[in-house]
Amino acid sequence: MTDDRGRRDRIGRVITGVIKQAVADARADGVLLLAAERPESPLARAWCEAAVGKAWVISGAGSDALTVPVTVTHAGQRLLVAHPASKTTLLLMPVPAAGVYPLGDLYGSELLALAGEWQPPDSVRELAALAGGAEALDGALRRWAEERRPLPEALGVLSQPAADGVRLALDANRYARSSAHLVPKLTSRTVGIDLRE
Amino acid sequence: MREPLPIAVAQLDARPGELAANAERVAVSALAAAVPLLLTPELSLTGYDVRDAAASLARACPVGERLDSSFAALAAAPGLIGAGLIERGEDDVPYNVIALIERGCVRYLHRKLYLPTYGMFDEGRYFGRGDRIQPVPLPNGWLGGFLICEDFWHPALAYVLAAAGVDVICVAAAAPGRGVWDNGAHGDFASADAWERIARTTAQLYGVYVLLANRVGVEGGVTFAGGSLIVGPSGDVIARGSTHEPVLLRATLDPAELARARRPACHGRDDRPELVVRELRRLELA
Numbered sequence: 001m002t003d004d005r006g007r008r009d010r011i012g013r014v015i016t017g018v019i020k021q022a023v024a025d026a027r028a029d030g031v032l033l034l035a036a037e038r039p040e041s042p043l044a045r046a047w048c049e050a051a052v053g054k055a056w057v058i059s060g061a062g063s064d065a066l067t068v069p070v071t072v073t074h075a076g077q078r079l080l081v082a083h084p085a086s087k088t089t090l091l092l093m094p095v096p097a098a099g100v101y102p103l104g105d106l107y108g109s110e111l112l113a114l115a116g117e118w119q120p121p122d123s124v125r126e127l128a129a130l131a132g133g134a135e136a137l138d139g140a141l142r143r144w145a146e147e148r149r150p151l152p153e154a155l156g157v158l159s160q161p162a163a164d165g166v167r168l169a170l171d172a173n174r175y176a177r178s179s180a181h182l183v184p185k186l187t188s189r190t191v192g193i194d195l196r197e
Numbered sequence: 198m199r200e201p202l203p204i205a206v207a208q209l210d211a212r213p214g215e216l217a218a219n220a221e222r223v224a225v226s227a228l229a230a231a232v233p234l235l236l237t238p239e240l241s242l243t244g245y246d247v248r249d250a251a252a253s254l255a256r257a258c259p260v261g262e263r264l265d266s267s268f269a270a271l272a273a274a275p276g277l278i279g280a281g282l283i284e285r286g287e288d289d290v291p292y293n294v295i296a297l298i299e300r301g302c303v304r305y306l307h308r309k310l311y312l313p314t315y316g317m318f319d320e321g322r323y324f325g326r327g328d329r330i331q332p333v334p335l336p337n338g339w340l341g342g343f344l345i346c347e348d349f350w351h352p353a354l355a356y357v358l359a360a361a362g363v364d365v366i367c368v369a370a371a372a373p374g375r376g377v378w379d380n381g382a383h384g385d386f387a388s389a390d391a392w393e394r395i396a397r398t399t400a401q402l403y404g405v406y407v408l409l410a411n412r413v414g415v416e417g418g419v420t421f422a423g424g425s426l427i428v429g430p431s432g433d434v435i436a437r438g439s440t441h442e443p444v445l446l447r448a449t450l451d452p453a454e455l456a457r458a459r460r461p462a463c464h465g466r467d468d469r470p471e472l473v474v475r476e477l478r479r480l481e482l483a
Contacts, residue, residue: 006380007378007380010377010380010385011377011378013385013440013441014374014377014385014420017414017415017420017441018415018417018418018420020415021414021415021416105418110378181417181418182417182418183418184418184420185317185373185374185375185418185419185420186375186376186377186378187375187376187377187378188316188375188376189316190317190418192418193317193417193418193419194316194317
């Protein structure tokens with residue numbers, strides 16, 4: 001087994017377990033996966049399917065809406081709404097509404113490594129471009145979030161325009177992030193659980 | 198005189214607020230283990246993240262008396278069972294405790310001394326703090342000490358137990374898993390490595406067995422990390438639980454092994470608790 005495959009399986013076990021319990025806790029039958037057209041969504045879909053069975057995962061159209069019910073009824077079935085937003089997106093954008101964020105503790109560059117592609121919202125893509133790529137952007141975010149370095153130091157490796165943009169985006173979404181209440185915890189600080197700074 | 202003591206550590210899930218179902222789960226483990234001493238995880242009878250429901254889930258736990266009927270399943274379970282629940286103290290404060298339960302009756306109680314209230318933890322909002330640590334006689338002549346999760350990260354408590362002469366330190370935990378991108382040495386979570394380091398170091402330093410019963414399962418976005426352990430008095434791992442699955446670990450605590458581990462270095466013999474107390478006082482820390 002390659003390292004990447006082992007990592008994907010390991011992460012999948014944790015995320016699958018959280019989705020399974022979330023569906024049970026919501027008294028739901030399955031999952032409605034929003035933004036299913038994004039290239040990273042098949043990864044989320046695979047883990048949702050592992051949790052509730054292939055027939056119980058319904059793909060929904062792209063939605064970054066801020067008001068979506070946590071559960072919806074589809075063909076008589078109660079579905080828990082899931083959104084494939086990454087940690088990078090949850091940190092830098094208003095949180096799209098959903099009941100669970102299967103990929104919400106994985107940075108965009110990690111999704112790139114696991115899924116082969118990652119399609120962030122436009123404003124995040126622009127910040128990544130300013131930073132010199134998703135790896136550089138996420139590296140700065142990780143230094144702040146997981147390594148607990150002061151924000152100026154964490155962003156110090158970025159160009160001034162990129163650092164300014166990231167700082168503004170983090171500030172603008174600081175309190176909105178608490179609405180992402182169900183993110184499978186993979187790291188030492190997880191949006192919606194213990195990362196509200 | 199100690200005799201060999203068969204023990205088991207049950208790595209279990211627990212559903213928040215489902216007292217009877219959790220008690221049934223613990224009782225089934227005790228029946229399967231059929232040993233004089235079974236250790237289960239922190240809050241194994243109540244679930245962990247119950248927040249302000251702690252008050253309504255709390256039950257009186259007087260030592261020597263039968264537990265509330267919510268835990269009726271334990272009356273049929275054999276042996277001494279270390280199980281986690283919420284005690285309603287005489288002061289009506291909820292305490293996070295581990296109780297030694299025999300046929301549904303409480304034989305001993307340890308209140309958690311250190312309540313993590315940082316990061317993802319909020320125990321200080323909902324529980325009162327314990328204020329004492331007390332060794333307890335176990336079957337077959339063994340002396341045990343009980344700690345709950347965060348207590349184990351305060352090494353002075355293990356020291357106090359060791360100074361009091363315990364042979365086995367039993368730790369009930371509900372430790373979440375973190376660090377999945379790079380896995381741990383023996384499981385999916387890197388955070389489990391720290392627990393193993395502490396357990397092995399404690400066992401070796403004090404020449405005691407260490408039993409660690411950790412939760413599995415999911416509450417909200419949090420996955421409990423499993424990785425329960427039975428560690429011998431030389432610091433060697435005798436049994437280790439997997440990351441996600443409930444499992445029953447077994448061993449027989451061996452007095453000869455305890456003696457062998459304590460013989461070469463004599464750290465226990467040479468220890469000077471009075472020096473520690475005197476210096477803490479001199480430095481105005483106690």
